[in-house]
Amino acid sequence: MSVHGREVPTGRAGRLRLRRSLATALRGADLLERKARLLLDRECAERRVAEEAGFVWRNRLAEADSWLVRGVMLSGERALAEAVPEGQASVEVRWDTLMGVRHPAAMAWAGPARSPAEPTPPNTALAHAETAYRAAVRAAAEHAAHQAAADLLAAEAERTRQRVRALRRRRIPRLQSELAAVELALEEAEHEEAVRRRWAAAQGAG
Known part of the structure; x- marks a missing residue:
């Protein structure tokens, strides 16, 4: 049996x-729609956190730059270079999985440690600048982690919506059309069989 050029079961x-x-x-379309909603809800939450972290990042950076200018004016660039700690900041990202999407879920940040032998900032302005820069770096890392999570979740949500559209617009209507054709054919066959039986019964009675 052929429907729209396709061979279907009879x-x-x-x-x-x-x-x-x-x-x-x-059932698959319903589950995929639920998955897409969950992904979009989490994406929105991640974007809100990323936006807040970005706001903190920009403010702390501007604050740090302002303190830095004051500190350099007070003690000179040489004092600034000498007060920079030798250690480096470290960022550790913890990953999680939601509906099959692996994404950054949390971030642990540690600022550069200053050994007892290292000089401290020579004036209060540079000390404030260091504190503000540390906060800015932490906020930047949080912004990046949550932004990446939002992007990954959004991409999977879009792929999921595409699969739903393929099911709702193509596969499900095709199956419904094929099922209707098969049911019509069965109905006609059953009707013909009933007619033959009645004819055979009438012939036997005659």
Whole structure:
């Protein structure tokens, strides 16, 4: 049996197969829509956190730059270079998985440690600048982690919506059309069989 140029199952077995396929497609579309909603909800939450971290980052950076200018004016650039700690900041990202999407979930940041032998900032302005720069770096790392998480979740949500559209617009209508054709054919066959039986019964009675 051909429907729209496609060979489809026939008979009662074919109808059962199509009904199962249609039920599976409908259930799959519902589950994918639920997945997309969950992903979009988490994406929105991640973007809100990223936006807040970005606001803190920009403010702390501007504050740090302002203190830096004052500190350099007071003690000179040489004092600034000598007061920079030798250690480096470290960032550790913890990853999580939501609906199959692996994404950054938390961030641990540690500023550069200053050994007892290292000089401290020679004036209060440079000390404030160091504190503000540390806060700015931490906020920048948080912004990057949450922004990356939002982007990954958004990409998977879009792929999921595309799969839903393919099911809702193509596969499900096709299965419904094929099932309707099979059911019509079965109905006609059953009607013809009933007519033959009545004819045979009438012939026997005659």
